[in-house]
Amino acid sequence: MRSTLPTFNEVWQRQFRSGFLKQSEQFQENTQFLIGCSGGMDSMLLLYLMAALCPEQVRAIYINHQLQAISDDWADFVAAQCHALNIPIIIEKVHVAEGNLENQAREARYQAYLKHLQPNEILVLAHHQQDQAETLMLRLLSGAGVSGLTAMKSLDIRENFIIWRPLLDVSREQICQWVEQCHILYVDDPTNLDTHYDRAWCRHELWHILQSRYPKMQQALVRTSILMQDADEILTEVLQQDLTLCGNTERLDLTQFAMLSQARQRQLLSVWMKGQDGYRPSFEMVERLQNEVIASKNDAQAALHWNQFYYLRFQNVLYRLTAETYLASKHVPEQNIAEICCEIGQDLTLASGQFQIQAEKMGLSMALLNQTLRLQYRVGGEKIHLYGRVGTWPLKKAIQNQHIFPWLRHTIQILSIDNVMLGVFTPKGFWLAQSDYVEVDGWLPNLMS
Structure with a gap:
């Protein structure tokens, strides 16, 4: 029986190639692309597509997290595939810090990307539709707000670099079929089946239960992420107005701050504390700042420490100080x-x-x-x-x-x-x-x- 999914050649001619090229129209002619390639099915398909569409503008990078004995073999595999496609390849070993393994591995990976990205280069990643839906689900379960529920953007413009995810609207089922039709080789990472990790648990334990009840769940979650991106853009405009009214990245005028609604106060503090960091503070940390510092007595000299910064109130102004600046005031000079x-x-x-x-x-x-x-x-x-x-x-x-x-x-x-x-x-x-x-x-x- 013929699969209901369109073949790769059908989609390539009718939809995907034109959509892919349309997305890339917003890039300059001399734009180069650095593909994050793990050797898995998704990233190998992306490597194949990019090699076909813009072969002279592509190079790849494999991040060896050194967490599995076979990772060196995977590096050799990716290098061989890139050589066959005539794509330059970077093999970068990283050290994953202790803590939440998934988060620390992601942090190490992005640091390695930034190390090799050139000024005219865009980072291209192979996240697909199910990745998007899983990200939203996991963030929802962790208590994320609007910003967190935006999940991933197809074109993610950050302060120091740009991420492009051209497969974000493509289902995993389509990717599996296309890889088979195009005879693309790939490796299987056994940790993708280890339900000790949140994403693997979500994919193999939770997903089929929810999808059996809500067959269109994946598409619905992706649609929610798009709506959240719209809401986040509107919220960002309001937050910028509030920040301009109340101060800047280093201080907030609490007289002006008190004029905002409680919801806008919470959102402003959350974004203000986040600064240039990748993650916002927890809801509880924002509440502590409000209760322990902002609401403290004028002579209390209360200070809250979070993520390398100290937050203090002085003369009805809330200040954000580096740990170095604040802690220096606590040390008596060795030579008086x-x-x-x-x-x-x-x-x-x-x-x-x-x-x-x-x-x-x-x-x-x-x-x-x-x-x-x-x-x-x-x-x-x-x-x-x-x-x-x-x-x-x-x-x-x-x-x-x-x-x-x-x-x-x-x-x-x-x-x-x-x-x-x-x-x-x-x-x-x-x-x-x-x-x-x-x-x-x-x-x-x-x-x-």
């Missing part, structure tokens, strides 16, 4: 006191910034140039008589008055000579102290950056 000599035009690289010694109408005495001056980090309890101000007041109060961030206050240093305070180096500049060393036509360290 240093000695420096200054001269006109000299650059000083200090903890609080880059300063340059410049002549000023009013400043420190020229007699102090080339003298040994003392530089000391503040320890607390110091008082300062700022030049031009009446009376002495606590240095801590001056710092607070100038709204210097708490995580930068450890960089402040006091300049003195013979126990006389000359001034203070801060992230907001050099504060000149009232003393007998202040004179007309003197000099000052001016903050450059």
Whole structure:
């Protein structure tokens, strides 16, 4: 009995070849393609198609995860097939970190792709219709939101590269038939049958149960992913408006933030915390940021750590700090006191910034140039008589008055000579102290950056 599926030649002439070429029309003439080829049925069909359609623009890459003893043999197989098709091949061994094996293998694989992608090259992957439906199902079971349920895009334009998935609308059944008709060789990965892995479990345990009840389930899930992509695009436009209203990638104005609905607040925080990372924070992590930091008392100095960043509230603004910046404020400098000599035009690289010694109408005495001056980090309890101000007041109060961030206050240093305070180096500049060393036509360290 003849199969109800169209043959490869029928689809090739009537549908697939024209659709394939139409997709590629959006690429420039000199665009090159790097095919991620595992040696499996899907990627070998893709390799065969690309070799037929644009043979001079294609090269392939095989990622050896070194997780199975036979992976070296698979590398040799892919290399031989590429040689037969006259396609250059890259064999790249990667180390898969500990943790969730599927996620870590994917991360290692994409890092290897990025290592070899050229500026004018597009990464081509062999994901098909069932892959798309499985991805949506697994993300749904993990509690993903709209962004996660978009699953995969046929043309995925990312910050540093582009992924093209020309087989995304093709069913696995069609791929199996076409590979057989075209006599394409491939390898079988036994882990695809190991239900210890989520995707294999979904494919071999869950899929047939759901499909027996809902025969059109796969097409319905794919349609849902397309609708989610539309919704995500609309949501992205709203999020961009909200981010512009509330701040930028490093800070959010909580006064403006409070004007948004709770749903928009959650979505904005989720995307803002994600930053350039591939994954959004969990729902629980966003709730912790709202409850533990945003809703904390003004003087609580609460901080939340997630994915190499710390989130803090200061002066009704929410800040996103690198771990390096935040943790530096928690360490006491090994050397609290240093000695420096200054001269006109000299650059000083200090903890609080880059300063340059410049002549000023009013400043420190020229007699102090080339003298040994003392530089000391503040320890607390110091008082300062700022030049031009009446009376002495606590240095801590001056710092607070100038709204210097708490995580930068450890960089402040006091300049003195013979126990006389000359001034203070801060992230907001050099504060000149009232003393007998202040004179007309003197000099000052001016903050450059």
